[in-house]
Amino acid sequence: MHLTTRDELAGTVEEVYALLTDPGFQDAKCVATTDDAHNFTVDVADAAGAHRVRTERHLPSDGLPDVARSFVGDNLTIIEVHTWSLPAADGSRESVVDLHVKGAPLTLKGTLRLEPSGSGTRQVLDADLKANVPFIGGKIERAAAEPIEGAIEIETALLKEWLAR
Secondary structure, three states, X not given: OEEEEEEEEOOOHHHHHHHHOOHHHHHHHHHHHOOOOEEEEEEEOOOXXXXXXXXXXXXXXXXXXXXXXXXXXXXEEEEEEEEEOOOOOOOOEEEEEXXXXXXXXXXXXXXXXXXXEOOEEEEEEEEEEEEOOOOOHHHHHHHHHHHHHHHHHHHHHHHHHHHOO
């Protein structure tokens, strides 16, 4: 299942990037998208300033089909990694997105781009959600898409709120 989101943000690419790689923002994002335990790391990938951001969040598996819950139990452990590139000539940034559910054959892989757009930034997520389960993979993907899209909306709203400060 293909997921694409486009959002206009009221900050420069560097301002948005600085928030997305800020430990305080990552903590707030995790708190806003889960009511359970979480942890995160923000690593400088190289001396030029590219970052790797890893979050791990624990969510209830309510809403997943019973067969999917048989893989993960009552809780999901979602591991999300963003590996950011250095800025392009136009100032844009791109992250490889790798999200997976621990113990389950469910992944979200793609890119998150930050592009200059007027006086702000366009954030574009382009990713594929895949459940590698014969016969019922599509059903699992559809069930997982709604909470994933909800988490993306919460994160984007939080990003807009922090940019407005």
